[in-house]
Amino acid sequence: MTLDYDILKPIVETIRMGKTYFGKVDVDVLHDIDFVVHPGEFVAIVGQSGSGKSTLLNILGCLDTATSGVLRIDGDDVSDYVDDQLARVRGDKIGFVFQYHYLIDELTCLENVLLPVIIRRGGVDAVDRARVLSLIDRVGLTEQIHQTPDTMSGGQNQRCALVRALANEPRLILADEPTGNLDSRSGQEVFNLLGQMNRETGVAVVMVTHDERLASAADRIMLIEDGHMQRIEESDMQARSTMAVRRG
Amino acid sequence: MRGFELMLAMRHLRSGGWQTFLTISAVASGVIVVIFISSLIFGVRAHISDLLTDMLPAVTVSPAELKPTPLAQTGVVGYGLSSSKIELQNPQQKNIDDWRGVAAQIERIPGVVQAAPVVMGQALVARGGKQIGVNVTGAVPERLNRVQRLTKYVIAGHYLGLASNEVMINYKLSDDLSVGLGDRVLIISGRGVSEWFKIAAIIDTGEDPGGVAYLDFRPAQNLFGTGTGASQILVKCDNLYHADAVADRISAIYPYKVDSWSRLFPQFVASLSAYDAVAYLVSAFSLVASGFAIASVLIVSVVQKGKQIGILKGIGARRGQILKVFLFESLCIAVAGAALGSVAGCTLVRFLDRFQQPPTHPGGRTENLFPSHLTWDLVTIAMLAAIITTVIAAVLPARRAAGVNPVEVIR
Numbered sequence: 001m002t003l004d005y006d007i008l009k010p011i012v013e014t015i016r017m018g019k020t021y022f023g024k025v026d027v028d029v030l031h032d033i034d035f036v037v038h039p040g041e042f043v044a045i046v047g048q049s050g051s052g053k054s055t056l057l058n059i060l061g062c063l064d065t066a067t068s069g070v071l072r073i074d075g076d077d078v079s080d081y082v083d084d085q086l087a088r089v090r091g092d093k094i095g096f097v098f099q100y101h102y103l104i105d106e107l108t109c110l111e112n113v114l115l116p117v118i119i120r121r122g123g124v125d126a127v128d129r130a131r132v133l134s135l136i137d138r139v140g141l142t143e144q145i146h147q148t149p150d151t152m153s154g155g156q157n158q159r160c161a162l163v164r165a166l167a168n169e170p171r172l173i174l175a176d177e178p179t180g181n182l183d184s185r186s187g188q189e190v191f192n193l194l195g196q197m198n199r200e201t202g203v204a205v206v207m208v209t210h211d212e213r214l215a216s217a218a219d220r221i222m223l224i225e226d227g228h229m230q231r232i233e234e235s236d237m238q239a240r241s242t243m244a245v246r247r248g
Numbered sequence: 249m250r251g252f253e254l255m256l257a258m259r260h261l262r263s264g265g266w267q268t269f270l271t272i273s274a275v276a277s278g279v280i281v282v283i284f285i286s287s288l289i290f291g292v293r294a295h296i297s298d299l300l301t302d303m304l305p306a307v308t309v310s311p312a313e314l315k316p317t318p319l320a321q322t323g324v325v326g327y328g329l330s331s332s333k334i335e336l337q338n339p340q341q342k343n344i345d346d347w348r349g350v351a352a353q354i355e356r357i358p359g360v361v362q363a364a365p366v367v368m369g370q371a372l373v374a375r376g377g378k379q380i381g382v383n384v385t386g387a388v389p390e391r392l393n394r395v396q397r398l399t400k401y402v403i404a405g406h407y408l409g410l411a412s413n414e415v416m417i418n419y420k421l422s423d424d425l426s427v428g429l430g431d432r433v434l435i436i437s438g439r440g441v442s443e444w445f446k447i448a449a450i451i452d453t454g455e456d457p458g459g460v461a462y463l464d465f466r467p468a469q470n471l472f473g474t475g476t477g478a479s480q481i482l483v484k485c486d487n488l489y490h491a492d493a494v495a496d497r498i499s500a501i502y503p504y505k506v507d508s509w510s511r512l513f514p515q516f517v518a519s520l521s522a523y524d525a526v527a528y529l530v531s532a533f534s535l536v537a538s539g540f541a542i543a544s545v546l547i548v549s550v551v552q553k554g555k556q557i558g559i560l561k562g563i564g565a566r567r568g569q570i571l572k573v574f575l576f577e578s579l580c581i582a583v584a585g586a587a588l589g590s591v592a593g594c595t596l597v598r599f600l601d602r603f604q605q606p607p608t609h610p611g612g613r614t615e616n617l618f619p620s621h622l623t624w625d626l627v628t629i630a631m632l633a634a635i636i637t638t639v640i641a642a643v644l645p646a647r648r649a650a651g652v653n654p655v656e657v658i659r
Contacts, residue, residue, distance in 0.1 A: 061562075063654050084568075087564050087567075088564065088566070106259035106260060106262070115563060116563040119564045120564055
């Protein structure tokens with residue numbers, strides 16, 4: 001039997017990672033986070049508002065830096081990387097889907113989707129274009145490729161943002177409440193697409209969500225409470241939410 | 249699709265609408281002010297220097313005045329008595345006899361355009377019972393006209409091709425004597441020689457306080473008894489400021505008295521330099537002012553685009569790429585503003601050129617109400633300066649954009 005080394009090598013690995021915001025009063029947001037994500041995994045991160053979920057996602061996405069510990073992306077220790085090095089890691093290996101689509105208003109759907117490829121490689125070739133057009137077709141936006149975000153619906157824009165996140169064939173998708181701004185039907189569509197891409201391309205997905213139903217569909221659920229992270233089972237999550245409802 | 253920086257910059261400008269138009273207008277206004285003010289200041293300067301160069305030779309070569317020598321130094325034996333008081337001799341008429349050779353040699357000096365031998369003297373011009381004192385200049389008209397642009401100021405008749413029995417007089421003299429073209433006047437030199445001349449031209453420089461008469465070279469020699477000599481050689485240089493160097497070269501070759509206009513009238517040199525300084529200062533201040541306007545508009549643009557910059561960085565854009573987007577944006581604004589401003593500035597100057605001052609007397613010359621001096625050099629420099637200023641003004645906002653922390657703007 002031969003093992004695929006890439007499957008064994010984590011795409012994300014944190015070792016005792018912490019984050020403190022320094023100010024008049026120092027605020028510890030994350031404490032000693034040990035977290036590993038392997039290729040093809042779909043991990044949901046849950047927790048109350050202010051628990052540190054988004055901060056963790058920003059650090060994993062190299063948008064922010066940890067103040068202690070180690071962060072490895074695809075085996076590379078990026079803890080001491082400077083701005084432009086982190087930008088390269090983001091462009092090469094990570095795709096983002098935010099709660100709001102954050103498409104660029106002045107560009108069409110196709111241009112928005114091709115933008116990460118152009119930023120990364122300085123241009124687009126026929127292969128890139130074909131791949132991106134195929135993704136656009138998969139999410140049902142072929143008719144909208146020449147439309148600007150202001151002429152598309154919220155669900156269409158979020159699907160466009162999902163394709164943009166996948167345009168560079170990243171190893172990791174970080175999704176921060178990607179359905180939070182959508183109605184339930186559109187939200188479900190976007191979530192289903194995220195799951196399909198995860199299964200079909202092997203891209204790892206780390207998704208922050210408040211939606212238990214979506215979280216329960218993930219391979220693993222991680223809970224962040226007061227800056228500490230722990231794995232929970234689906235049943236634990238249901239019990240916790242029931243208790244929260246009773247307390248409420 | 250190659251490179252996103254220029255494309256995104258162009259889209260920003262297109263979507264900016266009025267904001268883009270106002271920013272381009274700020275650059276254009278700077279260019280208009282620079283072109284307009286500079287061309288007016290340089291126009292006044294050119295007007296003054298034209299007056300200087302049209303009527304004043306850059307260099308005047310005349311025979312040296314003899315310096316008195318004490319008898320004791322003359323070496324004459326037997327002069328026991330000598331005065332200790334040394335006085336200049338009475339002016340004696342001295343001429344440049346070899347004026348052909350001297351003029352030819354002077355014309356070989358680099359920077360010299362023309363050397364015109366002249367005979368100059370004072371005379372009376374009589375008509376009927378009136379006699380008026382005049383300064384007479386005799387020269388080959390074609391040569392003198394290349395040193396002093398007399399034909400530019402001729403208001404009636406012709407100076408070039410002046411015959412030996414013809415004279416050109418100034419407007420004031422013609423007015424005082426009540427004479428016109430074709431009338432004959434008697435010119436009587438200080439030596440008592442007199443000749444009749446027909447008035448072939450009337451000149452009006454607007455500068456002559458008294459009577460002036462221009463003759464051909466030969467009749468002037470006869471009137472003033474210079475024989476075959478010339479009383480002066482007037483020299484024209486290719487550049488107003490080369491006069492001193494040319495004068496020094498002539499002094500080094502010939503033992504004549506050589507004067508340059510800039511040494512005779514140093515105050516003119518100072519005033520011309522002051523005009524230059526004012527033009528440059530006004531231009532610089534205009535550009536700096538428009539630079540601040542552009543910087544502030546671009547800073548607003550950076551703030552407005554904060555989220556977009558954050559998302560660009562989020563999807564992998566590096567600092568240099570973000571910097572380029574905003575520098576391209578400012579470059580497009582600069583080029584469009586400079587082009588618009590140069591067209592508007594030139595049009596404005598050309599429009600003002602149409603306004604003329606009324607002549608001081610019937611048939612007199614008209615002058616521009618706003619003397620302007622518009623050159624391609626000035627327009628090119630104004631455009632380049634505006635483009636450079638705009639791009640420099642954009643560096644700070646662009647650096648600010650490049651330094652945006654994506655986490656702070658994407659929430």
